[in-house]
Amino acid sequence: MSSLLLRPRLLTRGGRALSLLGGGRGASDSLSGVHPVARRSIIDLSYSAHFMDFAGSSIPSSMSKLVVTKLSPDFREAVCVQSVAVPTPGDAELLVRNRFVGINASDINYSAGRYDPSLKPPFDAGFEGIGEVVGLGLSASSRYTVGDNVAYFRSGAFAEYTVVPAKECVPVPAVKPEFLTLLVSGATAYIAMKRLGDLAEGETVLVTAAAGGTGQFAVQFAKQAGCHVIGTCSSNEKAGFLKSLGCNRPINYTTEDLAKTLRKEYPKGVNVVYESVGGSVLEVAVNTLANKGRLIVIGFISGYQTPSGIPQFRGGTLPVKLLQKSASMRGFFLPHFYSDYREALSSMMQMFATGKLVCEVDYGDQAEGGRFVGLESVFRAMDYMYSGKNLGKVVVEVAPPAVSNSKL
Incomplete structure (x- = not known):
């Protein structure tokens, strides 16, 4: 058959x-002018x-x-x-x-x-x-x-x-692929910032790999919260893109020393870090935290292609640094936050539809x-x-x- x-x-x-x-769905029972009490199949399927x-x-x-x-x-x-x-x-x-x-x-x-x-x-x-x-x-x-x-x-x-x-x-x-950007990249930034960032107006936020898939959203959500945003990137073109999103201080790390720039321009440190690179960038992020600062680790891409998957990190003094600043360091893995997922997607789609979110x-x-x-x-x-x-x-x-x- x-x-x-x-x-x-x-x-x-x-x-x-x-x-x-x-x-x-959407069919009418009145096409023939007859209004049966209940629908029935034409044939048994x-x-x-x-x-x-x-x-x-x-x-x-x-x-x-x-x-x-x-x-x-x-x-x-x-x-x-x-x-x-x-x-x-x-x-x-x-x-x-x-x-x-x-x-x-x-x-x-x-x-x-x-x-x-x-x-x-x-x-x-x-x-x-x-x-x-x-x-x-x-x-x-x-x-x-x-x-x-x-x-x-x-x-x-x-x-x-x-x-x-x-x-x-x-x-x-x-x-449209713009909707696709929200499923993982957008949702990660939205939920992580909302649940772990505890953003307050006037705070300073550092986003690493800011012109990437998820970084672009972290920049925008931090700006929407009324924060001063710093974004790291690897080219002047990306720096220009970040400025178009409202990023206050793009830092092209290929032409500027990230650690020196942060120490010079932000001597009091940053309140929140959205970090996805790992290794030496994570070390800089820890060192630049302000008192009661929050560091959110959403990944460490610099180590993914290595056998261990983990980039080298000199973290021997990490407990001391966190204690001295009453700072915190938290990890974020999207599958652990499914209860927030639908609300995040709904909110982001509404923002995109009304022109309030760039994807x-x-x-x-x-x-x-x-x-x-x-x-x-x-x-x-x-x-x-x-x-x-x-x-x-x-x-x-x-x-x-x-x-x-x-x-x-």
Whole structure:
């Protein structure tokens, strides 16, 4: 029997998807002028678990995805492209055709097996994606329909198609990569600053790697709190970008000595540090803390590509330095703050919609080899980000917009 016969075909009316189960979301029972007491199926399809819009979405039988086949901090060594069957969504799941995926520094930690030691290869790579719903389970159809735009934060994003639990998807008004920047990078800055920063108007905030994916948001949230913001970066172009975000003092560490500049211009220290570099930069951050200062560690990218994953840090006197200043140093790992996640996304999307939040995206137009298009370009995008050349969030366009060939 054809697989098409095992899955309820979707019809469309006015751009909305309708199943043959007696009407989908937005369907009317009054089309024939009859108003039945209760809906009933035209035919019994209770055995079916999912809808797949084969005609309208042109779903292929196979797809490409990136799979971690060997644990290594070398992403190219750890990950390979595989061709597999397009997965089928379960009852409460969506099948998403990925349009864009986000590149994160922590992708290397994941491929090295540092987050979950019990996870053994092979396993899927990638954390965040955005695209269109092209298939869904029966219970998932109560909230979504084919053609809906969604974003998600879940492993397995580096693929042409990804199955995602409906409850973990975020509806978005359009498949724009700007929304993708909010899932991990934006949420990390928003929640960390809110929960751990304890920002007060007039305080001084230092953001390291400020022109990067998450740094750009930390700068903006600190400014919104009425703080004086210092941002480190590696070029004059990035310094100009930071000024456009409201950063009071961009510091290009390739032309200025970071430690000397901070000592000279901020002799009383800084109140809050949003730190993602580690190593010697973390040492400077600790030394520049003011009394009752708060240092938030959201990562240490300078060590991720090493065997240990941890950059060298001279922290022997750390307890003394914190004690002398009544300062604190706290770590932030986004999965530990899921209870704050929905509120953070909702707030940021509202700010973006009203022009109160900049979501800078780097498509790789200035990278060697050009714009990051196609799943294979994830490798180039990773190299590009780790070279420190990106301005904003690095994204890869997995596929161009779909064009429906459906005549229904």
